[in-house]
Amino acid sequence: xxxxxxxxxxxxNHLEMAGVDLVETAKQHETPLYVYNEELxxxxxxxxxxxxxxxxxxxxxxxxxxxxxxxxxxxxLEQEGxxxxxVSGGELYLAGxxxxxxxxxxxxxxxxxxxxxxxxxxxxxxxxxxxNLAELEQxxxxxxxxxxxxSVLLRVKPGVSGHTHRHIQTGQVDSKFGLxxxxxxxxxxxxxxxxxxxLDLRGLHCHIGSQILDPAxxxxxxxxxxxxxxxxRRETGAALPELNLGGGLGISYTREDRCPGAGEFVQELxxxxxxxxxxxxxxxPKLILEPGRSIVGEAGITLYTIGTIKEVPGVRRYIAxxxxxxxxxxxxxxxxRYEAVLANRVNDEPxxxxxVAGKACESGDILIRDxxxxxxxxxxxxxxxxxxxxxxxxxxxxxxxxxxxxxFLRRGRAExxxxxxxxxxLARLERVPPHLExxxxxxxxxxxxxxxxx
Numbered sequence: 001x002x003x004x005x006x007x008x009x010x011x012x013n014h015l016e017m018a019g020v021d022l023v024e025t026a027k028q029h030e031t032p033l034y035v036y037n038e039e040l041x042x043x044x045x046x047x048x049x050x051x052x053x054x055x056x057x058x059x060x061x062x063x064x065x066x067x068x069x070x071x072x073x074x075x076x077l078e079q080e081g082x083x084x085x086x087v088s089g090g091e092l093y094l095a096g097x098x099x100x101x102x103x104x105x106x107x108x109x110x111x112x113x114x115x116x117x118x119x120x121x122x123x124x125x126x127x128x129x130x131x132n133l134a135e136l137e138q139x140x141x142x143x144x145x146x147x148x149x150x151s152v153l154l155r156v157k158p159g160v161s162g163h164t165h166r167h168i169q170t171g172q173v174d175s176k177f178g179l180x181x182x183x184x185x186x187x188x189x190x191x192x193x194x195x196x197x198x199l200d201l202r203g204l205h206c207h208i209g210s211q212i213l214d215p216a217x218x219x220x221x222x223x224x225x226x227x228x229x230x231x232x233r234r235e236t237g238a239a240l241p242e243l244n245l246g247g248g249l250g251i252s253y254t255r256e257d258r259c260p261g262a263g264e265f266v267q268e269l270x271x272x273x274x275x276x277x278x279x280x281x282x283x284x285p286k287l288i289l290e291p292g293r294s295i296v297g298e299a300g301i302t303l304y305t306i307g308t309i310k311e312v313p314g315v316r317r318y319i320a321x322x323x324x325x326x327x328x329x330x331x332x333x334x335x336x337r338y339e340a341v342l343a344n345r346v347n348d349e350p351x352x353x354x355x356v357a358g359k360a361c362e363s364g365d366i367l368i369r370d371x372x373x374x375x376x377x378x379x380x381x382x383x384x385x386x387x388x389x390x391x392x393x394x395x396x397x398x399x400x401x402x403x404x405x406x407x408f409l410r411r412g413r414a415e416x417x418x419x420x421x422x423x424x425x426l427a428r429l430e431r432v433p434p435h436l437e438x439x440x441x442x443x444x445x446x447x448x449x450x451x452x453x454x
């Protein structure tokens with residue numbers, strides 16, 4: 001049986017996290033339910049800051065909001081001294097509603113709308129990470145219109161692919177993200193920024209992918225980016241003061257995964273930057289990292305209630321839960337693997353191998369294939385581990401399922417931080433136009449009006 005270090009089994013044979021009985025929490029808040037260990041999130045934030053403070057002179061940690069974001073998370077990040085990376089007007093608005101300091105916000109995205117750029121300028125974000133030359137032109141126009149100066153980073157494709165699923169590789173040349181080095185796009189963008197009084201070019205940015213378990217590709221990307229900083233200085237005379245190497249460090253989803261901690265990762269990455277800067281006799285730039293999954297992934301557990309149990313004789317035994325691909329798209333999208341236990345009977349002996357199916361109307365809605373569990377019964381609570389990143393944020397309303405609630409656990413208390421959607425929420429944004437309003441005629445009268453049946 002796989003159990004993360006953050007949980008334990010209490011005297012009732014129930015799963016417990018942060019002093020909270022997860023079976024009782026599931027009863028109180030219903031399932032599916034996302035639960036987070038708040039103290040673990042805080043420890044992960046501090047681990048990055050402490051590791052960087054020992055390894056590098058000037059740094060910033062900007063949490064990648066796309067991994068998981070709500071207003072409570074924004075407040076937690078502010079308290080822990082982290083900055084925030086957002087990728088949409090929605091994430092930016094949420095950060096503003098939470099009162100997050102806008103000067104600590106990095107605004108990303110490969111296709112920012114004019115409205116989003118205008119919103120970012122109006123709200124006073126700290127950095128806009130420019131993805132392409134067309135966006136740079138639009139941003140310059142909007143900054144002139146608002147008579148504002150904006151600090152920018154240029155997103156670069158370093159030509160490095162992390163060893164991860166192809167859908168979450170982002171640093172290769174053939175990517176929808178960023179400016180290409182070899183074709184001259186990066187230098188063209190640098191020169192345009194340097195000529196524009198309203199654009200304050202602070203540095204370069206890259207991101208090579210997500211759920212990467214080996215520091216080596218990050219270090220290769222760092223060396224390429226520092227060399228590019230030197231090329232920019234040689235070509236333009238500008239010594240750009242910031243280098244943002246993005247995020248992407250993975251977590252251990254299963255017992256087979258081996259992943260470095262923040263300390264080991266930061267030490268290797270910082271040394272790669274320092275060594276290449278020495279080689280080029282380049283002043284050390286401020287180093288910015290954007291971890292997301294590695295801060296919240298292991299802090300989250302999703303709780304489900306088991307419903308139908310179905311035997312396909314000689315083939316497979318299915319247990320179906322009250323969620324699935326709508327609240328965890330990663331399994332269907334990436335073939336992601338997970339560990340799980342019955343939260344209400346953790347120590348019971350595993351007696352059967354089952355496949356955990358979701359309730360969406362898709363054959364691919366399978367959360368876990370072939371996991372050993374105690375003999376499952378309808379009403380049991382299934383706890384799926386390490387679901388803190390890219391689960392709540394990737395929720396889908398497919399089949400009109402309701403978004404689950406989110407609860408933060410801390411020192412024996414469970415605090416609701418995002419309420420469960422209701423059926424009324426589904427209809428709240430709907431509108432029926434006048435010509436589709438309920439007909440006043442009954443069915444027979446309508447048939448008669450239309451000339452009868454043919």
